[in-house]
Amino acid sequence: MARCGGLLGVAEDSTGRVVLAGAPLGNTGDASQRLRDILTTADVVAAEDTRRLARLARDLGVTVGGRIVSYFEGNEERRTPELVEALRAGQTVAVVTDGGMPSVSDPGYRLVRAALDAGFPVTAAPGPSAVTTALALSGLPSDRFVFEGFLPRSGSARRSRLRELAAEPRTLILFEAPHRVGDALADLVATFGPERPAAICRELTKTYEEIRRGTLSELADGAAAVPPRGEITLVLGGAPVTAAERPADDVLRAAVAGREAAGDSRRDAITAVATAHGLRRREVYALVHSDQ
CATH class of the missing domain: 3.30.950.10 (Tetrapyrrole methylase, C-terminal domain)
Structure with missing residues (x-):
């Protein structure tokens, strides 16, 4: 299917796509060239705050080339179907929040899910994250x-x-x-x-x-x-693991060995055992390798 083509899941024809564009947290010097390009070329820019988008574009010295729509918590559910229709029309829809990556405690997830469910590709122009x-x-x-x-x-x-x-x-x-x-x-x-x-x-x-x-x-x-x-x-900081809660060294080594025997790589086995017991990965790694 054309909608699933390309290394990043981006269609090779004129099929619409969603681009999650990471915006600077505050310092515009952190803006990527890809963010500038997306703001200039996207058919639709869905912005958490259109006034902030205008300020960002001005600070970056770019002109938003497409249609700008507001896309925030209050209208995200209602506006998502409109944006999916833009995708059906073959348009690129960029999502930009006030700062950081869209969909991380910010608008974006609903559109990502709706676009994927409708068969449209979703990609990102990664940027800063708080x-x-x-x-x-x-x-x-x-x-x-x-x-x-x-x-x-x-x-x-x-x-x-x-x-x-x-x-x-x-x-x-x-x-x-x-x-x-x-x-x-x-x-x-x-x-x-x-x-x-x-x-x-x-x-x-x-x-x-x-x-x-x-x-x-x-x-x-x-x-x-x-x-x-x-x-x-x-x-x-995470909760400390008390000596009473921590399994004995031999128990931890045996748990890693058991996972390796079941087909896990040593790296995956160590990570799984550390996670299961609330330990740092490096601690379990040191135990396993000290026994060799």
């Missing part, structure tokens, strides 16, 4: 992590969700609104404990970028004294 940027800057372990998006807005629902996440051994990444971050940190102290290491990342790549690192209690105290402003990404 998730991986904050993780890299946090100073916390980055080999295994979980992204949870936004916490529930109400206090009771938020605390309930945090109790479910408290035992997660992997580094945890959350988004939070500036006016709720103080309450969120207070709930994190209560559920994760005051000594859990964490980082507050705000205004990433912008003029007033700030990374606050410390324990949850320290960050909660700091947020109460000087409430963080700007877009917030929270990065939290």
Whole structure:
């Protein structure tokens, strides 16, 4: 089928396609040439905020060549069928959010799913991501992590969700609104404990970028004294695995050997065993290779 052709799943004829275009988090110097090209050539640009899109295009010195439509949480469900019709007409539809990659806690997923279900190709012009940027800057372990998006807005629902996440051994990444971050940190102290290491990342790549690192209690105290402003990404250290919970070295080695015997590569076996027991991959790797 033509709609499935090409290395990136992009049709070789005039069939419509969706392009998820990564936008700068704040510093326009991070914009790729592909983003510039997509803004110039796409038939339709679905923007989370059309005013921000106009500002971005102006800052990049490009002219949006196609039709601009708003595409945000409030109209995403209603507008998605309209965009699928544009695909049926052979048009390229680009999705651009206020910053970062579309569909990651931002508009885009509904269109991706609808386009794929209708047989149209979806590709990306990759760009910055607040998730991986904050993780890299946090100073916390980055080999295994979980992204949870936004916490529930109400206090009771938020605390309930945090109790479910408290035992997660992997580094945890959350988004939070500036006016709720103080309450969120207070709930994190209560559920994760005051000594859990964490980082507050705000205004990433912008003029007033700030990374606050410390324990949850320290960050909660700091947020109460000087409430963080700007877009917030929270990065939290994983729950520690106690000696009582950790299987013996021989048990871990045997688990890896069993997976290898079942057909897993050693790399996959080590990763699976580490994940199953909430351990760092490098720890299980060292155990397996120290026995050789």
